[in-house]
Amino acid sequence: MRRDVFQAIADPIRRDIIELLSEEALTVNQVAEQFEISRPAISKHLKILNECGLVTFQPSGRERLCMIQAQELIPAFLWIKQYNKLWEKRIDSFENYIHQLQTKYYESDDRQNTDH
Amino acid sequence: MRRDVFQAIADPIRRDIIELLSEEALTVNQVAEQFEISRPAISKHLKILNECGLVTFQPSGRERLCMIQAQELIPAFLWIKQYNKLWEKRIDSFENYIHQLQTKYYESDDRQNTDH
DNA sequence: TATATATGTAACATTTCGGTTACGCAAATT
DNA sequence: AATTTGCGTAACCGAAATGTTACATATATA
Numbered sequence: 686m687r688r689d690v691f692q693a694i695a696d697p698i699r700r701d702i703i704e705l706l707s708e709e710a711l712t713v714n715q716v717a718e719q720f721e722i723s724r725p726a727i728s729k730h731l732k733i734l735n736e737c738g739l740v741t742f743q744p745s746g747r748e749r750l751c752m753i754q755a756q757e758l759i760p761a762f763l764w765i766k767q768y769n770k771l772w773e774k775r776i777d778s779f780e781n782y783i784h785q786l787q788t789k790y791y792e793s794d795d796r797q798n799t800d801h
Numbered sequence: 802m803r804r805d806v807f808q809a810i811a812d813p814i815r816r817d818i819i820e821l822l823s824e825e826a827l828t829v830n831q832v833a834e835q836f837e838i839s840r841p842a843i844s845k846h847l848k849i850l851n852e853c854g855l856v857t858f859q860p861s862g863r864e865r866l867c868m869i870q871a872q873e874l875i876p877a878f879l880w881i882k883q884y885n886k887l888w889e890k891r892i893d894s895f896e897n898y899i900h901q902l903q904t905k906y907y908e909s910d911d912r913q914n915t916d917h
Numbered sequence: 918t919a920t921a922t923a924t925g926t927a928a929c930a931t932t933t934c935g936g937t938t939a940c941g942c943a944a945a946t947t
Numbered sequence: 948a949a950t951t952t953g954c955g956t957a958a959c960c961g962a963a964a965t966g967t968t969a970c971a972t973a974t975a976t977a
Contacts, residue, residue, distance in 0.1 A: 689813075691811045695810075753887065765874050768823060
């Protein structure tokens with residue numbers, strides 16, 4: 686099955702794994718320790734991350750060191766980046782908006798914009 | 802249900818819808834015409850995009866004009882962007898790599914890096 | 918007013934996802 | 948040699964995703 690980076694980063698646990706591994710390479714168990722779900726579940730997430738190239742493994746004895754391959758994020762980065770022209774149009778100050786995000790980001794709101 | 806932008810853009814059809822709407826606002830039917838799947842399926846995709854704020858609707862008579870809200874991509878953009886330090890470390894020429902991507906991007910390869 | 922059109926949604930089927938437990942096996946340790 | 952450890956995977960499960968068809972409804976048109 687051909688995995689896709691967009692699908693890989695859609696899962697919040699996989700994003701957390703990426704964040705962890707961006708700090709340092711870790712063995713599978715070291716990754717699993719950071720989460721509440723079972724080790725096999727983490728193994729599956731790592732497999733998915735590996736299938737789209739975002740994580741590679743360096744076997745060392747019975748352990749496997751998991752390493753992030755951040756360059757695999759570039760296609761997703763570029764896809765999103767092409768829309769910055771659009772969002773910059775509507776936001777007077779981009780820097781200011783980012784600052785707002787950092788504080789208001791997770792508030793709930795009603796996005797629905799229609800009448801019925 | 803609280804939708805999340807990462808999950809919204811995980812689906813290739815929804816990414817295509819975003820690309821379409823980034824060119825111009827379209828009615829629901831005009832969007833649906835561009836795809837092989839049924840109109841109700843497109844309606845659902847639009848609903849998901851609306852739930853995370855990426856698309857809003859402007860009703861006009863019995864039609865609804867779908868409009869992209871590109872600024873909702875910013876959180877995803879920033880999340881990915883934080884890893885550019887990592888990927889720039891390993892790529893001598895970033896510009897050159899992008900150029901390679903444009904030609905070699907979709908080739909299949911074997912990502913598996915282990916022995917067993 | 919009767920009909921056509923644009924659209925949402927319910928009901929349903931199928932597939933995929935994300936988790937679990939149980940187990941197997943190779944490598945390390947005792 | 949026996950045991951422990953690290954890890955993959957199979958079998959299974961429930962929930963979520965993604966599509967379909969059928970139908971409801973409001974608006975536009977003849």
